[in-house]
Amino acid sequence: MPDIQFHLASASPRRQELLQQLGLHFDVRSADIVEQPMSSETAADYARRMALEKALATQARIGSSLPVLGADTDVVLDGHILGKPRDRADALAMLAALSNREHEVYSAVAMVQGSRAEVMLSVTHVSFGVITPEAAALYWDSGEPADKAGAYGIQGLGAQFVKGINGSYSGVVGLPLFETTELLLRFGIHTL
Numbered sequence: 001m002p003d004i005q006f007h008l009a010s011a012s013p014r015r016q017e018l019l020q021q022l023g024l025h026f027d028v029r030s031a032d033i034v035e036q037p038m039s040s041e042t043a044a045d046y047a048r049r050m051a052l053e054k055a056l057a058t059q060a061r062i063g064s065s066l067p068v069l070g071a072d073t074d075v076v077l078d079g080h081i082l083g084k085p086r087d088r089a090d091a092l093a094m095l096a097a098l099s100n101r102e103h104e105v106y107s108a109v110a111m112v113q114g115s116r117a118e119v120m121l122s123v124t125h126v127s128f129g130v131i132t133p134e135a136a137a138l139y140w141d142s143g144e145p146a147d148k149a150g151a152y153g154i155q156g157l158g159a160q161f162v163k164g165i166n167g168s169y170s171g172v173v174g175l176p177l178f179e180t181t182e183l184l185l186r187f188g189i190h191t192l
């Protein structure tokens, strides 16, 4: 096994898969932080802050000199942040709000090493077709929405609601690979 190049501060299996897609070597050291927007904090500032806090919390916990990567993905509707649903009712309300409309997905990635910290943000516009209450209930029963921002997964059954996407597909799934590659390069980690 080659030496690891950095630590991933995330429990998200999607983020691990996306980094593996680029052939990177890393270990997983998930961060446990409070994920709650501050009053009057914009979606962009919140996503950036969460990605950075995840990276910093893991760096402080493990005390490694290697870079640490954190990320955060949020669905944003009319400026309101939709994180992961609390329960079934919350998920059904999110899906009803997203039905037949366009929303944005804010996906931030942060890298820290020593006292150095950099953050990048990707914003993607996603338009949904109609989601009937019956379809939303069946979708919840599939188990897919429970651990995903906005209560959907574009990479799974949720793809059937997606009429169009303008931006970063990997960003919607959980880690914008264009920005991530740029960030890794800035810390001397090459993907090619």
Ligand SMILES: Cc1cn([C@H]2C[C@H](O)[C@@H](COP(=O)(O)OP(=O)(O)OP(=O)(O)O)O2)c(=O)[nH]c1=O
Pocket (backbone or CB within 6 Å): 009, 010, 011, 012, 013, 014, 015, 030, 031, 035, 054, 071, 072, 073, 074, 075, 084, 105, 147, 148, 149, 150, 152, 153, 154, 155, 158, 172, 173, 174
């Ligand atoms: C919109 C969308 C989100 N998601 C997922 C990506 C993220 O895992 C999750 C958003 O929650 P996050 O809080 O960004 O991440 P997480 O709690 O899963 O993992 P960690 O904090 O440990 O890094 O939603 C999808 O998988 N597909 C989608 O289409």
